[in-house]
Amino acid sequence: MTLALVCTSHSPLLEFNDPPPEVRTEVDRAFAQARQFIEDYEPDLVVSFAPDHYNGFFYKLMPPFCIGLEASGVGDFGSSAGPLDVPSALAEQMAQSVLDQGVDIAVSLEMEVDHGAVQPLEILLGGIATKPVIPIFVNSVAAPFAPMKRIRLLGEAVGTFLKNFDGNVLLLGSGGLSHDPPVPRLEAATGEQRKMLLGCNHPTAAARSVRQQRVIDTAKAFTRGEAGIMDLAPEWDRQLLDILASGELEQLDAWTAKEMAATAGNSAHEVRTWVAAHNALKAAAGQYTVTSEYYRPIPEYIAGFAVTTAVSVPKTAGLTETAVAAGTVRA
Ligand SMILES: O=C(O)CCC(=O)/C=C/C=C(\O)C(=O)O
Numbered sequence: 001m002t003l004a005l006v007c008t009s010h011s012p013l014l015e016f017n018d019p020p021p022e023v024r025t026e027v028d029r030a031f032a033q034a035r036q037f038i039e040d041y042e043p044d045l046v047v048s049f050a051p052d053h054y055n056g057f058f059y060k061l062m063p064p065f066c067i068g069l070e071a072s073g074v075g076d077f078g079s080s081a082g083p084l085d086v087p088s089a090l091a092e093q094m095a096q097s098v099l100d101q102g103v104d105i106a107v108s109l110e111m112e113v114d115h116g117a118v119q120p121l122e123i124l125l126g127g128i129a130t131k132p133v134i135p136i137f138v139n140s141v142a143a144p145f146a147p148m149k150r151i152r153l154l155g156e157a158v159g160t161f162l163k164n165f166d167g168n169v170l171l172l173g174s175g176g177l178s179h180d181p182p183v184p185r186l187e188a189a190t191g192e193q194r195k196m197l198l199g200c201n202h203p204t205a206a207a208r209s210v211r212q213q214r215v216i217d218t219a220k221a222f223t224r225g226e227a228g229i230m231d232l233a234p235e236w237d238r239q240l241l242d243i244l245a246s247g248e249l250e251q252l253d254a255w256t257a258k259e260m261a262a263t264a265g266n267s268a269h270e271v272r273t274w275v276a277a278h279n280a281l282k283a284a285a286g287q288y289t290v291t292s293e294y295y296r297p298i299p300e301y302i303a304g305f306a307v308t309t310a311v312s313v314p315k316t317a318g319l320t321e322t323a324v325a326a327g328t329v330r331a
């Protein structure tokens with residue numbers, strides 16, 4: 001059994017608001033590099049840690065974590081709709097193992113996933129059903145949030161389960177880094193929004209379209225420096241990437257939800273998926289090496305935008321020559 005990891009920011013704006021061409025080229029190159037990394041690795045199973053943005057999980061019943069025993073894409077922001085290829089029996093065994101290890105996790109036989117889970121599958125694996133995928137929802141937008149230590153322990157429990165898997169496992173983390181896009185929040189919700197957040201009415205295509213347009217308009221205003229959302233926080237992003245690369249993930253236990261949001265924006269909680277994925281790799285393999293890392297704050301995507309790859313082998317010379325040659329290595 002070996003493991004590999006790709007963590008990537010997602011953005012609903014990828015196809016709706018272009019950054020300058022040289023930045024788009026950089027992002028495409030980082031995606032291409034991650035795709036090649038996966039192709040070379042030939043995963044038998046993908047385990048995806050991803051958030052949701054009130055398309056599949058609502059306040060009517062909001063679990064901190066959930067494993068999909070069956071799942072399908074909802075098709076928001078032009079992402080693919082339809083079933084994922086979830087190995088249900090294996091996903092159920094994973095859920096039992098995670099529970100046995102002391103991490104309470106929900107399961108869903110009808111999990112709905114949005115662009116947060118679907119974009120990485122499309123971009124990195126060519127579609128939502130090209131490989132067997134176990135989707136793990138990590139709540140990253142709906143307060144209250146699980147403490148960071150629990151996120152680390154979720155990753156550890158998943159990684160411990162994967163130790164016994166006979167095959168190559170690719171871990172995915174999706175989201176972040178610093179960003180504050182206009183995702184509605186309960187504390188500021190109007191009557192109609194509150195109903196949407198509760199999940200009283202499942203979002204219609206028309207309602208989704210209004211929400212989507214708001215994100216696009218905000219991104220355009222943000223790029224002009226005119227949006228009333230928080231700035232990106234490159235220093236916070238770099239600190240996080242350094243900690244993830246160091247493997248000393250316990251350092252993140254002290255990060256509180258309040259400070260994370262205050263420093264890096266309300267959607268910075270999506271980095272929880274990165275922490276869980278990295279600790280799954282660490283738990284399964286003992287050590288890991290980050291092999292490539294792309295990072296740039298991209299206002300057009302409202303994102304501290306990063307793509308990294310890692311493998312379950314001890315540290316050697318550090319980042320690979322490929323990463324350096326592609327110009328995607330961090331400073
Ligand atoms: O109004 C809504 O709920 C839609 C907003 C939305 O889905 C925004 C998503 C933003 C990201 O996924 C992101 O920047 O990470």
Ligand SMILES: [Fe+2]
Pocket residue numbers: 010051053116175176267270
């Ligand atoms: Fe998101």
